Amino acid sequence: MVPKAGFSREDLCLVCQDTATGYHYGVPSCNGCKTFFRRTIMKRQKYICQNENNCPVDKSIRCACRFCRFEKCLQVGMNKNALQQSREPIGYTKRTRRVPRKVSFDSSLSEEDSSVGTPERITPPESPEEVYSLSDNYLKVLSSREKCANDLRLSEYLPKRSLKEALCSKPLLSDPNFMNKHGYPSLRHTFSELRFIQQSDYHYWHERDWFLLTEYAKSFEIFQYFPYEDKVQLVRHAGITIPVLVQCFNSPNMGPDTVVFPDGAYFDRTHEPSRPAGLNKKKYQMLDLVLKPMRDIQVDHVEFAAFKAITFLNPDAEISLESKRIITDERVAITKQLYSYMVRKDGIEIALERFSRLILMSSSMSKMACESKEAVWIADFFMNIGFSNFAKELFFGENEDENEMKMWS
Amino acid sequence: MVPKAGFSREDLCLVCQDTATGYHYGVPSCNGCKTFFRRTIMKRQKYICQNENNCPVDKSIRCACRFCRFEKCLQVGMNKNALQQSREPIGYTKRTRRVPRKVSFDSSLSEEDSSVGTPERITPPESPEEVYSLSDNYLKVLSSREKCANDLRLSEYLPKRSLKEALCSKPLLSDPNFMNKHGYPSLRHTFSELRFIQQSDYHYWHERDWFLLTEYAKSFEIFQYFPYEDKVQLVRHAGITIPVLVQCFNSPNMGPDTVVFPDGAYFDRTHEPSRPAGLNKKKYQMLDLVLKPMRDIQVDHVEFAAFKAITFLNPDAEISLESKRIITDERVAITKQLYSYMVRKDGIEIALERFSRLILMSSSMSKMACESKEAVWIADFFMNIGFSNFAKELFFGENEDENEMKMWS
C-alpha cells in the first residue's frame, strides 16, 4: 500500500494500455485487468488459447482471449502474492452508486472534493451501549433454562417421590407440555405479605428447591449419561449451594441482610435461637459469602445462570474419574463463555474485575458445600430436626451405615 | 531495567500475531488491528458472524470475520475508553501508562541475586487504582518471594517457636542478611536417594512447611496490619492447602502419582495402612485435585506464585469483615494480573483455557482446606498421631475448649 513513486493518472495499464487507476498487484493497471487478475487467481481458472498463444491484448480486444490476457498480466509483473485471503462479504443493502457523471476532461482532477471533502465529524459513542453477543450460545441455553426453573419454582407443583425417581424420571424443564401446564406462578408465590420465616417455611422451601435441583440436574445433557451413583453424588454435593444461590438471587432486594422467599417468608441477620447453632452460622455465611457479593457485583441473569452451572458442575464431588473429566471440561467451557459475555457487556477493565470476583466466589461455595453437609448431618443427628425422607436420601444416602462411614472418612 | 522474563510475545499483536507496532488501546498490537478497533468504535459498527462466533483470527485471515476480530480485540483487552472522546477536531488525552517506572528497586528477578531478600512495595496502596497500577509489578514480587521461600525450604533452618512468636517476629524472607546466612540448600535436600516416605518424614516436612507458611504469611505487607486473631485464622485456614501446593509444585516429575520431597522421601498412590483412613484419603485428593491438574496445565513459576497467593488470601477464613475486604481486593488484583500475564504468555485462546482451569482449582483447594482440617482434627483426636505443639496451636487453637466449639459449630 505504499504509494509507488512517480505514478500519475496519465499512466496506462501495462496490460491493455487503458487508463490505469493505480498500481494493482505491483503494476500500473486498469480496473478491468486488476479484477480479471484477482478473479482468475482466486477461482483457480485455467484458460486455453484458440490461436497461437500470442493474441494481442489492448483495451479494445482485451476480452477476446483470456489465456493471453492472463499471460500478459503475469508478463508485466502482476504478483500473485499480493492477493489477500477472502474478506467477509460487505453486503450492500442498496446500490449507493452516485449519479453517473458526464465524463469530462478536467473532472478527474477535481471531482473528489465535492463529496469527500466535508464528512461529518465522527465522534466515539458517549456511553458504552449494549453489545450482547450471539457467540454465547451455551449461555443463552443456560439462561432460558434458568427462566423455566424459576417458573417452576414459583408454581404449585411439588411431587412426592424418592431420590431415584427424581433422578431417573423424564426431565420436566425441557418438556413444553409440562411447562405449559404447570409453569405459571402460584397465587401464594408473589412475594407479597412479608412475614418472618418459620421452621415450616424453611422445610417447604428446602423441599421445593431440592426438587428443583433434581430437575435442574437432569436438564444438563451430559447428566443423563452418568452412572446413577455419580448422579446422586453430584446432586448431593450441590444440595446446599444451589438452593442458597437460587434463594439469594431470586430474593427481591429488601436490604443487605434480608432474603425473601416467594411466599413472603423472609429471614435476616436475626439470631434464631430455636435453630441449631450450625444452621444459624450457615445463614450468616449465606448472607456474607453469597448475598452480599452477588449484590456488590450486580450479577445479571445470564451471569447467574452461568455461575449456577459452574457451581453445580463441581468435579470435587465424589464421582468417577471419567465423570470428573467431563464435568471439568463442561465447567471450563462455561467459564470461558461467561468471560466473553462479561467482556462484551462491560469492557475488559470492569469485566475482568467482576469476573474475578464472581469466579473466586466458587471457592466460597465449595467451603459452604463442605461445611454445610456436616452441619446438616449434625443438625439431623443431634437435633432431630425431622427432614423428609427425600432430604435424608439426598444428604445421607440410603442407609445409616453409609452415614457413619461418611462422617469419619 | 526489569527483564521481561516470560513476556516473550510482547512483540506480537495479541489479536492476530502479526508484528506489533507498540501498545494500542492498552494492548500490544499491529497497525491493522489498532485501526480496525478504532474505526469499529468510532463508527459504532456492529458485525455478525457467519459461523459459530469462534473464527480463528491471525495475520493471514484477520479480515475474514470482522465480528470475531473485534471480539478478539476486546478479549485481549483493548480498551474503548482509550479512544479520545473530545469533541475538538483533534483532542489528546493522557497516555495510558502500563508500567509505572518510578520505583527503582529491581533486584527481584535478576539472575544471581536470588539470595537477596525480596523488597516489598515501598508505598502502601492508598486507593484501589494504585493497587492496580502497582500490581503490574506484583507478580514479579510474588515470584521472587517464592524463590526466596524455596531457598529457605531447601535450607537447614528450622526454628522452634510458638505460633505467636512465628507470626509476630520479624519477617525473614525479606531480610537480606538472614537470607544470605541461611538461604542455601542443605546437603540433605537435593532430591537424591529416593526412599519411600515414613511417618517421621511426614512430620519433618509438615513442620518445615508450616514454618515456611508463617514466613510466607508475613511477607505480605497487608498481613502485618491484621489483628493477631485474624493472622492466626488466616494461617490456620491455609495450613493444609499451602503446604500441599508447595509440595506438589516443587516435586520433580517422577510419574503422575508420585510426590518427592527434597530429602528424597516420596509417596505415591500406595495405600498406607499405618496412617488414618482420613489422611490416606487426603493424599489421594492431593494427587487428584492438585498434582494432576497442575501438571496438566503446566503451571509455570510465576503462575504458581500467583495461585499460591490467591490460595493463601482466602476470605473464607474466619476473620473480621474488614480483613475479608482487604484480602478480597488483594486477591482480585492478583487474579487480574495473573490473567494478563497468561494472555501475554500464551495468547488469548490458550490463556483463557488455562486461566479458567487454574482459577477453578481454587474451589478444590477450599474443599481440601475444609475437609482436611476436620481430618486432621480427627486424626489427632482418635489416632493420637502426636503433632507438635506448634501444629496443635496452628490447627486447634490454644486450648481444648476452643476445639470442642469448632467441632460442633
Place this chain on the structure above:
DNA sequence: CGTTTGTGGTCAAAGGTCAG
C-alpha cells in the same frame, strides 16, 4: 530540551458489488 510512545488522520491499494 530531545526521545519515546501512543493517539488520530490519510489515502494507495486491497477486496466486494451488481447492472449491463
Place this chain on the structure above:
DNA sequence: TCTGACCTTTGACCACAAAC
C-alpha cells in the same frame, strides 16, 4: 456467465502531544 465501474475496507505511514 463474465466484465468492470464503482464502492467499502484496510493498514503503512505521518504529525502531534504527552510522558519520560
